[in-house]
Amino acid sequence: MIALTHIPSLNMQACERTFVSRAEIDPILAQRQHAAYRHLLAECGAKVVALDVNLGLADCTFIEDAAIVLDEVAILTSMGVASRRTEAEALEPILRQYRNLLKIHLPATIEGGDVLRVGRTLLVGESCRTNGDGIAALRVIARRHGYSVTPVGVHDCLHLKTACTALPDGRLLVNPQWVDTTALDGHDSISVPDGEPWGANVALVGENVVLAKAHVKTAELLRGLGFTVKPIELSEFAKAEGGVTCLSLLISQNESSAAGDLNRR
Numbered sequence: 001m002i003a004l005t006h007i008p009s010l011n012m013q014a015c016e017r018t019f020v021s022r023a024e025i026d027p028i029l030a031q032r033q034h035a036a037y038r039h040l041l042a043e044c045g046a047k048v049v050a051l052d053v054n055l056g057l058a059d060c061t062f063i064e065d066a067a068i069v070l071d072e073v074a075i076l077t078s079m080g081v082a083s084r085r086t087e088a089e090a091l092e093p094i095l096r097q098y099r100n101l102l103k104i105h106l107p108a109t110i111e112g113g114d115v116l117r118v119g120r121t122l123l124v125g126e127s128c129r130t131n132g133d134g135i136a137a138l139r140v141i142a143r144r145h146g147y148s149v150t151p152v153g154v155h156d157c158l159h160l161k162t163a164c165t166a167l168p169d170g171r172l173l174v175n176p177q178w179v180d181t182t183a184l185d186g187h188d189s190i191s192v193p194d195g196e197p198w199g200a201n202v203a204l205v206g207e208n209v210v211l212a213k214a215h216v217k218t219a220e221l222l223r224g225l226g227f228t229v230k231p232i233e234l235s236e237f238a239k240a241e242g243g244v245t246c247l248s249l250l251i252s253q254n255e256s257s258a259a260g261d262l263n264r265r
Contacts, residue, residue, distance in 0.1 A: 001205065002098065002251040003046040004091075006054060008034050008061040008236075015058040015240045016081050018128060019157055023239045030236035034061065037247055040232050044205035046250070053090040059083070061237070062246040065111040065129075065159075066091050068138070069251050072145045074099035075138065080109040080129030098251050102141055110134030113159030113246060118166050118187065122149045125160025125179075153180030161245045165202050167209065168227060173218075175200045190225075193217035201243035203250070205230075210244050 008030045009015075015025075038048045054060035066088040068075040074095045076088040088103075095101055104110055114125035115138070122142055124135050132151075139149040156178050157163050163178035172189040174181065175197050181189070192199040192215075199218030202211040209222055213231040222229050234244065 001046045002253060003038075003041045003048045003205070004051060004063060004094065004249040004251065005034070005038055005041075005048060005247060006051045006061050006063040007031070009055050009058050011056070011058045012061065012236075012240060013058070015062075016083060017241050020239070020241045025236050025239050027236075030061075033233055033236055034247065037232055037234065037244075040210065040230055041205055041248065044208040044210070044230065046205055049094075051091075051094065053094070054087050057084070057087055059240075060087060062113075062240075062242050063087075063091070063249050064161075064246045065113050067095055067249055068110075068112050068115045069095075069099060069249055070117070070142075070145060070147065071252060072100070073141065074101050074251075075141060076101065076103045077110050077112055078104045078106050078108055078134065079111050080127075080131070104134060104137045104141075107131075108133035108137045110138055111159060112249070113161050114154070116160055116164060116166060117147075118170060118172070120147050122147050123152050123160060123164070123184070124149055125154040126151050127154040127157075127159055129159060150183060152183040154178060158241050161201055162198070162241075162243065163200050165200055165245065166204065167202070167222070167225075168204060168207050173200045173202060173222075190221070193221055198238070198243065201245055203244040203248070205250065212238065212243055214238065 010027045013025045042048045109131045111129045114130040116123040163175040174189045199215035209227045210230045213233045219229045
């Protein structure tokens, strides 16, 4: 597995925030926490790539939002806020090393944090960053490659993955207060513990469940279910409305996913 990451901008304090109040971000501490995050991904078996192509952009470290990576194709997103829309351009030549590439264009908006893959189903958040046109554009691409798309209403948080991610056994870890759970019918789910509404954001790296160290009850719950849990301190990214999934683009490696000589647009 390849983990594309991006070094945090020293101007991270200016990043977009929607559902959290503005708190002072320590950029040096953010750099240290990001280095520890990269080290943890490597410990879990990922080949980590640390990029610095967008350092002038405050939100650049939240690289997951710039693309949707499937086994067969990578899709550059059209982000929901204007300040972030140039991030994907700098990532294009890097992603072409791993996948054939497609793009979603305005007026469609979609961000990678709203797209959760569960088997051959893509759960896609209808959020403040992803609109109906964005979901429709993704559905056209997904159908070509054998995926179905299920829209999921999201409210009171930024992205679907803020409130819903997948566990190694295919069950969903969910904050039911922030998503339309009726759209998740057919998927077994587990609710986050009381008092940890942000705990549903976990990343799978191999069989490891990576989550923010602040979510102590969630970590205990997941360990009790038999999962290998890897906590990591991400206090400065939480101030920026970010979590463990936001900080990397995880790319599986196999023969069918290798980029061909002709990249599609």
